[in-house]
Amino acid sequence: MLIIPFLIILQDGLREGLSELWRQVTLPVAWHALKLTLWTAAVMVIINTIMGTITAFVLVRYEFPTKSILNAIIDLPLAIPTLVTGVMLVVLFGPQQAVGAWLKQQFDISIIFAPPGIIMALLFLTFPFVVRSVQPVLLELDLTQEQAAATLGAGGWTIFWRIILPPLTLPILTGALLSFARAIGEFGSIVVVAGNIPLVSQTAAVYVFGEVESENRLGASAISVVMVTIAFSLMILANYLRKLSKTRGAEEAT
């Protein structure tokens, strides 16, 4: 059930040979869609990594009222259908809506039908990944090391960079990879938020959808091959990192 579809898509994409695949991928519209997908996902990963790590840190280290509510809210994006996420963002930032019109008038920023909308949708969807990847590791971190560092005169920043961050790098990376992999393929929210404007706000998934609809099998297969290859390599890498952090954790425990 998992492997046959892969082979089918690979076979179909390579039907006319590698050079034809390359030609399909480098068509201006397709190439732009791929680039847009990759750079919006990259911006999302940077913001998500920083905010996710801060959120995990706040949830683990600080005590404050409504903490359990905040903890529950983190998972909300996983429960909401992505199409509904798109609708929510359009309702808030659409050009005819109050907030959207104000942003356009004051700062000349459009969010809907533009890259910022794509980035917001991706941030919404992938928010839990970094948080949930970092949180358990942070919980098990040995506080005595930080105290020892503090006793030896290390300041807050030194403690953070030298003691807290190193064991968190692997989980942060895993979470970032998962968010990136998830973002590359996202369709439901983006088709609503960004629309289907070639060379402006059309992402790879939306491009594939358009090519399938217009029965351009070569184009659809070519971009699908690229997307599947990226997804495949990212997931393998994420799996490897997860294993690595598990064995490392086990070593430290012994």
Place this chain on the structure above:
Amino acid sequence: MNNSIVDHTNSSTRIFQFISTLKASWKSWIGIGIVFGYVGILIITPLAALAVSALEKGLGPIVTSFRQSYVLLSFWNTLWIGTIVVVIHAIFGTIVAWVFVRHRFPGRDLINGLVDMPFAISPVVVGYMLLLLFGRNGVLAPLVEATGIKVAFAFPGMILATLFVTLPFMIRELVPVLETFDIRQEYAAATLGASAWQTFWRVTFPALRWGIIYGITLTFARSLGEFGAVLVIGGAAQGKLMTTTLFIYHAIEERQYTAAYSAALVLGLFSLALVIGSDWLRKKENR
């Protein structure tokens, strides 16, 4: 002697922690403020905006839009596709998780990696794969003709697409539960003369129960929201094949915003209630 040392370090740690929280308190409030601001803008505001604009003119328009037979039909379709998917995954997901935890076989690591793939592959590509398999000139087109079961642009295809997309949930919920399950309980039951079936129902199943329930809820919630794969394999289906997500999409295309927003709100709240409800049940059980 040993004990007293441990006690001493524990209490000094606690004092240290207390002092450090006091010292860091203004910093901690900055952190808390940043997180709440971010979550508020990113998650809460859009949710609230949808609710407000769907309810802007009161419940009236929502009720009228739900009175339309095709809106109800779309919800009905979504629910029964979800139900079929859940039943299939509840059975096969349990078996796969079981085989996975209890047996060592070559290629186990590879399959472990593959199970998560549907999570990373674009739903559009999933739908397209199925189209390549079952479509007009598809690889399996002869099989489709021979059996007379239409897959592409029909319910079987939409169910297959949803099955593919929801594959990881059941397995990922059950594998950790099965891994921590003490297999000696089964041996004990067998020694006491229980049959394999009795052992499963009386010993193993109760231990798995919450894993299965949570896996089912996640699978169901995810299948309610599936859109891209169903859109492609359903052929932008109209009429009888409409699911709720497809209805919302078409309503937006046709600028019927009230209908689209209210259906989106209902679908979103329903999925939320499912996931939050099962989470709450599990926490209650753990206590």
